[in-house]
Amino acid sequence: MPESHGADVRQSPYVSRLAGIEPEGVTALALAALALLDAINAGNLVATDTDTRALVEALYPLQDALHGPEGRLPQALAGFLSTAGGANHG
DSSP, X not given: OOOOTTOXXXXXXXXXXXXXXXXXXXXXXXXXXXXXXXHHHTTOSOOOSHHHHHHHXXXXXXXXXXXXXXXXXXXXXXXXXXXXXXXXXX
């Protein structure tokens, strides 16, 4: 992943958890994530509490970065992980 100022995902606890998963498991997680993102985009998953709503909202820039111009992914991922960290520890 290219360097992006202010977007250091190495500080996220999720990075170490992902490192311990075999490649087949990483693929399974990616497929599950894509299915969940599709469900969110279709309006099939609804967030009723503030933290969950913030997570859902943080997914949109990440999805845009995944499918958009190169170079935006590190910052979008860092933003999502920051939101996830706040939602899980707040």
